[in-house]
Amino acid sequence: MLKLYHHPFSTTSRFVRLMLAEHDAKVELIVEKSWERRPEFLELNPAGSVPVLVENDGPPIVGAGPIMEYVDETRGYALGDRRLMPNHPEARAEMRRLVDWFLHKTHDEAVHYFQHEKIMKLELPRELGGGSPDNQVLRVARVNIKHHLHYVGWLAGSRNWLSGEQLTFADLAAAAELSVVDYVGDVPWDEDLNAKYWYARIKSRPTFRTLLADRLPGLPAAPIYTDLDF
Amino acid sequence: MLKLYHHPFSTTSRFVRLMLAEHDAKVELIVEKSWERRPEFLELNPAGSVPVLVENDGPPIVGAGPIMEYVDETRGYALGDRRLMPNHPEARAEMRRLVDWFLHKTHDEAVHYFQHEKIMKLELPRELGGGSPDNQVLRVARVNIKHHLHYVGWLAGSRNWLSGEQLTFADLAAAAELSVVDYVGDVPWDEDLNAKYWYARIKSRPTFRTLLADRLPGLPAAPIYTDLDF
Known part of the structure; x- marks a missing residue:
């Protein structure tokens, strides 16, 4: 199960929501008001920013770039011809x-x-x-x-x-x-x-x-x- | 042959020089004063920033993140146990x-x-x-x-x-x-x-x-x- 800490108007969070949808990945969305600097959230990401993705009870996957690579590495192959990462x-x-x-x-x-x-x-x-x-x-x-x-x-x-x-x-x-x-x-x-x-x-x-x-x-x-x- | 457009005191350029050295990759270094906005350089990278890597006569590989992934994809495997990219x-x-x-x-x-x-x-x-x-x-x-x-x-x-x-x-x-x-x-x-x-x-x-x-x-x-x- 995927959980995404995001904000609906954070552009990088939207990027992650789109990529998860393209991979048919079900995700639980949790709105994080990063300016509140919630201690539990800062433990997930000391930078205090969204998006942060958590798969099952795994470690946090932090930031749009790392999440993109992670989603491709764990789910890209299954998309076949529709993979969002070029081959070369x-x-x-x-x-x-x-x-x-x-x-x-x-x-x-x-x-x-x-x-x-x-x-x-x-x-x-x-x-x-x-x-x-x-x-x-x-x-x-x-x-x-x-x-x-x-x-x-x-x-x-x-x-x-x-x-x-x-x-x-x-x-x-x-x-x-x-x-x-x-x-x-x-x-x-x-x-x-x-x-x-x-x-x-x-x-x-x-x-x-x-x-x-x-x-x-x-x-x-x-x-x-x-x-x-x- | 690799060519790197860089600046000696650009931190991202230094990051690329270190990774190329760790991969034993020979590189020709070209100092680019990005503030001069040289038209030939802007054609390589419209953002106008260093580092930019060119392999043989291939397309420019632009920016520290994309260069890191490229160097790992093309040379990481050859490092064996010393690969700089974790497996998981x-x-x-x-x-x-x-x-x-x-x-x-x-x-x-x-x-x-x-x-x-x-x-x-x-x-x-x-x-x-x-x-x-x-x-x-x-x-x-x-x-x-x-x-x-x-x-x-x-x-x-x-x-x-x-x-x-x-x-x-x-x-x-x-x-x-x-x-x-x-x-x-x-x-x-x-x-x-x-x-x-x-x-x-x-x-x-x-x-x-x-x-x-x-x-x-x-x-x-x-x-x-x-x-x-x-």
């Missing part, structure tokens, strides 16, 4: 580069700002930085997200999926990042049709449904969020 | 967690400050932030490095190497990070003897010699840097 070391390297790009660069330069200003600040207590969004930060984020969307569009336009001919973890990482910005309606999809059509394909997968059901008290999803024909 | 998925996950911890958390919270203030500011042109070190930043860094050193000491005290009984990539990642701070003499080794003895063991390995030969024009290494009995 060079193709794996390109896929891992893109996963890092989306989870770190796209996240830090664009997604993080929307996530923090529009979503987390609603949930965080005031003494930890909760409050209303800073519009100046959001203006920067709206410029930056365009560059990252165009990079997705460029990849989607030159390959079938982002990392090559097949769906891989890289597509899930990019989709997980963008999905949080899509919840607040801030992905400028019409700026890049290649990116939009790629996202429409991945959003239509049954495995994506779990994300589309997430709701944040006090912040309804943008109408586009669940629309498969956006 | 759970042990691999723990090792990858530690690699992420050192390259991201230890780096961002402590090493980065020393590296930027004391080393990179000497090399960067003034319009890109070059100049003299900010002592207030260094004061924060000196507090933070102690916490990270104690974590290394705690791991080294409870296991033979940082991630378990055998030397793994996690030891190389931690050593690469600390080695840059050691160059400027700012690792408070006497604060944690377990960490110190662990570092003395790894520093004495023949594969470490390449790092000990690095010199920065205008900033001599601290006397401790090359001393194996520090």
